[in-house]
Amino acid sequence: MNSALRLGVYCDPINPAPSSYTSSPIFMDARKNNLACIRAQQSKTKDVPIITTSSNVSLIEELKSKDWEIGVLKDEIAATQGIRIRRRPPTAPPLHYVGPLELLLQNEGNSPRNILEEIVWNKDVEVTQMKERYPLFSLKEALNSAPPSRDFVGALKASYLRTGVPGLIAEVKKASPSRGVLREDFHPVEVAKAYEKGGAACLSVLTDSKYFQGSFENLEAIRNAGVKCPLLCKEFIVDAWQLYYGRAKGADAVLLIAGVLPDLDIKYMLKICKMIGLTALVEVHDENEMDRMLAIDGIELIGINNRNLETFEVDISNTKKLLEGERGEKIRQKDIIVVGESGLFTPADIAYVQEAGVKAILVGESIVKQKDPTQGIRELFGKDISA
Numbered sequence: 443m444n445s446a447l448r449l450g451v452y453c454d455p456i457n458p459a460p461s462s463y464t465s466s467p468i469f470m471d472a473r474k475n476n477l478a479c480i481r482a483q484q485s486k487t488k489d490v491p492i493i494t495t496s497s498n499v500s501l502i503e504e505l506k507s508k509d510w511e512i513g514v515l516k517d518e519i520a521a522t523q524g525i526r527i528r529r530r531p532p533t534a535p536p537l538h539y540v541g542p543l544e545l546l547l548q549n550e551g552n553s554p555r556n557i558l559e560e561i562v563w564n565k566d567v568e569v570t571q572m573k574e575r576y577p578l579f580s581l582k583e584a585l586n587s588a589p590p591s592r593d594f595v596g597a598l599k600a601s602y603l604r605t606g607v608p609g610l611i612a613e614v615k616k617a618s619p620s621r622g623v624l625r626e627d628f629h630p631v632e633v634a635k636a637y638e639k640g641g642a643a644c645l646s647v648l649t650d651s652k653y654f655q656g657s658f659e660n661l662e663a664i665r666n667a668g669v670k671c672p673l674l675c676k677e678f679i680v681d682a683w684q685l686y687y688g689r690a691k692g693a694d695a696v697l698l699i700a701g702v703l704p705d706l707d708i709k710y711m712l713k714i715c716k717m718i719g720l721t722a723l724v725e726v727h728d729e730n731e732m733d734r735m736l737a738i739d740g741i742e743l744i745g746i747n748n749r750n751l752e753t754f755e756v757d758i759s760n761t762k763k764l765l766e767g768e769r770g771e772k773i774r775q776k777d778i779i780v781v782g783e784s785g786l787f788t789p790a791d792i793a794y795v796q797e798a799g800v801k802a803i804l805v806g807e808s809i810v811k812q813k814d815p816t817q818g819i820r821e822l823f824g825k826d827i828s829a
């Protein structure tokens with residue numbers, strides 16, 4: 443059997459996981475035992491049905507146990523990096539679970555502890571289903587006919603140089619868990635065109651449907667409508683498969699959330715992004731996440747989210763706090779562009795984060811709520827930035 447496996451994000455047998463993962467005991471265990479891998483392999487050799495015989499029923503049960511155990515251990519690894527968001531466990535341990543009792547107890551009675559965890563768990567299920575409909579090999583083919591990727595960072599830098607204010611990533615956002623519906627008469631292509639007319643450097647398009655009423659159709663429609671601003675696929679990425687899917691739908695950039703993804707996942711996904719022509723906007727919210735990301739090579743864009751995605755609390759001084767002292771110095775040395783994200787409403791807010799060191803901002807609510815989003819951008823900056 444091919445050594446491809448599904449241990450968290452590692453879905454691609456042609457571009458295997460980093461060697462530090464592949465040599466870990468968990469990975470080797472998974473390699474031997476992963477049920478999803480067997481399924482994936484069997485479904486690839488299209489004519490071979492998955493046959494359940496009495497001899498492999500117990501093997502399948504054993505593999506399910508291993509899968510479940512791996513999930514618990516992965517959370518433990520993530521927790522050592524300060525990541526509080528756990529990945530979705532199966533609702534209960536597999537039947538006849540015979541593994542270590544402490545794993546069984548740890549995983550009992552699980553439900554998401556906050557909204558971000560809920561979104562991530564929901565995304566895990568959604569992606570598993572989507573992968574069945576659009577397997578990776580078909581996405582790889584689709585990439586050949588995807589529209590060419592455009593220079594996301596270049597557009598932000600050019601805008602900053604041209605206007606003297608942070609380059610705007612304007613968010614096409616109908617609704618959010620914290621604010622509910624932001625715009626009733628929501629026409630994504632019209633909003634996108636209005637943003638472009640108002641001087642946005644790039645656009646962020648929410649693609650999550652359950653919590654933000656977004657969609658990949660919106661992303662595709664905006665791209666196909668001839669909008670020139672590079673597009674960020676604003677999705678909750680939990681699996682490398684989503685990177686291929688986003689690129690196939692016309693994305694130029696994707697969001698990687700440090701509070702959700704362990705370092706090795708970030709590194710692996712950065713490699714895939716580079717390979718398929720996506721810019722990664724790596725998002726942090728606190729000092730620990732910033733320090734983790736500054737220790738990783740190859741990151742050119744870091745977003746500081748002023749919104750705590752676990753509590754919804756918004757505080758724009760978060761941007762300033764994370765850019766002070768040695769961290770700010772390191773960011774300058776590494777030539778990283780920092781994006782100030784969330785809770786920006788006024789020219790004074792923009793001046794505040796610019797003073798703190800950001801060269802780009804990501805804004806949704808304050809501009810999408812305006813009757814005319816072009817005018818919304820003018821009001822946000824206190825001037826016309828389109829010329």
Ligand SMILES: O=C(O)c1ccccc1NCC(=O)[C@H](O)[C@H](O)COP(=O)(O)O
Pocket residue numbers: 557558613615618619620621747749751754783784785786804805806807808
């Ligand atoms: O916006 C939310 O309620 C939210 C909840 C849970 C996870 C993510 C969430 N938002 C993503 C974002 O960070 C914002 O959409 C983006 O930064 C723009 O923020 P804003 O200008 O405040 O709309």
